[in-house]
Amino acid sequence: LLVGAVLSSLFxxxxxxxxxxxxxxxxxxxxxxxxxxxxxxPSASLPVGARQPYAAxxxxxxxxxxxxxxxxxxxxxxxxxASITAEGxxxxxxxxxxxxxxxxAFGGRTGTTNLTINSAxxxxxxxxxxxxxxxxxxAQQYTATGTYSNGTSxxxxxxxxxxxxxxxxxxxxxxxLLTGVQSSASAIQIIxAFGGRTGSASMTVNTASLxxxxxxPASASIPKGVSxxxxxxxxxTNGTSxxxxxxxxxxxxxxxxxxxx
Numbered sequence: 001l002l003v004g005a006v007l008s009s010l011f012x013x014x015x016x017x018x019x020x021x022x023x024x025x026x027x028x029x030x031x032x033x034x035x036x037x038x039x040x041x042p043s044a045s046l047p048v049g050a051r052q053p054y055a056a057x058x059x060x061x062x063x064x065x066x067x068x069x070x071x072x073x074x075x076x077x078x079x080x081x082a083s084i085t086a087e088g089x090x091x092x093x094x095x096x097x098x099x100x101x102x103x104x105a106f107g108g109r110t111g112t113t114n115l116t117i118n119s120a121x122x123x124x125x126x127x128x129x130x131x132x133x134x135x136x137x138x139a140q141q142y143t144a145t146g147t148y149s150n151g152t153s154x155x156x157x158x159x160x161x162x163x164x165x166x167x168x169x170x171x172x173x174x175x176x177l178l179t180g181v182q183s184s185a186s187a188i189q190i191i192x193a194f195g196g197r198t199g200s201a202s203m204t205v206n207t208a209s210l211x212x213x214x215x216x217p218a219s220a221s222i223p224k225g226v227s228x229x230x231x232x233x234x235x236x237t238n239g240t241s242x243x244x245x246x247x248x249x250x251x252x253x254x255x256x257x258x259x260x261x
Contacts, residue, residue: 032062037072037111039104043152044113046082046092047120049195050146050154054088056104056111068106077101082115091159092117120148125156125199127192131240132201134170134180135208138234138242142176144192144199160192160199169205180205208238213248230260 036059042052058068074084082100084090090102099114124147130140146156162172166188172178178190187202212235222228234244250260 030062032060032064034058034107034109035061037068037104037106037109039102039111039113041090041102041113041115045116045118045152046090047118047122047146047148047150047152047154048092048095049122049159050148050156051089051091051159052154054084054090054102054104054113056088056106058106058109068104072104072106072111075103075105076115077103081117090115095119118150120150120152122146122195122197123149125160125192125194125197127190127199127201129178129190129201129203132187133204133206134178134242135210135236135238135240136180136183136205137210137247138244139177139179139247140242142172142178142190142192142201144176144194146194146197156192156194160194163191163193165189165191170203178203183207206238208236208240211235211237213244 038057038059039054040057041054046052054069054074056068056072058066060066069088074086074088076082076084076090078100079093081094081096082090082102083093084102088104095117097116099116101112102115104111126145126147127142128145129142134140142157142162144156144160145153147153157176162174162176164170164172164178166184167181169182169184169188170178170180170190172190176192183205187204189200190203191198191200214233214235216231216233220228230250232244232248233241235241252258252260
């Protein structure tokens with residue numbers, strides 16, 4: 001995060017055994033002042049329990065605009081009806097016909113928008129995932145989408161209660177990340193519950209075994225001090241493949257030359 005005064009330069013230092021190598025680019029900090037904050041969201045009305053992110057855009061005196069979502073202070077005029085996090089994610093708490101004000105404050109300016117917590121009821125939860133069958137040891141993310149009586153739909157992945165009908169076969173975290181534990185010929189149910197409704201999806205932990213792990217890039221050359229990200233893809237005996245980047249154990253053959261997280 002760079003904060004300037006009038007005129008500055010951006011410098012990048014390379015690391016190495018020789019003297020540092022620098023690069024620079026002029027950066028002008030203008031005299032433009034923040035004149036307005038615009039607050040926006042996907043919907044102006046939320047059912048109880050539904051969540052949605054807000055965005056704050058700063059409009060400056062010279063006509064330029066900047067995303068201020070992560071730097072504004074977010075507040076709700078009535079937290080008992082609609083709450084909002086420091087990151088700008090609002091949640092409908094209690095039905096009320098009178099709109100609540102969502103505020104974004106920064107640099108002596110405040111932007112606002114109306115949010116109504118409607119009386120729509122949750123009618124259905126749909127649970128989805130990239131595939132309905134995974135090998136033992138593989139993890140995949142599930143999502144839960146709530147459909148409401150007024151025809152709207154909202155992502156409920158982070159608010160539903162996740163469970164597995166057979167944790168000995170597949171477990172699921174509070175965030176909806178499932179991991180295959182034991183192969184089974186029978187399908188199990190991954191369940192999402194919220195607001196008196198439940199949704200589920202069938203999944204099977206198959207008998208495919210890991211045949212190969214491909215690391216990408218296969219070869220690379222980088223200067224000292226520079227980093228790059230590697231990925232690991234597992235190929236299985238049934239012809240499927242899965243991203244195992246977050247599950248494999250990474251190691252370097254020579255940590256004194258290159259280390260890996």
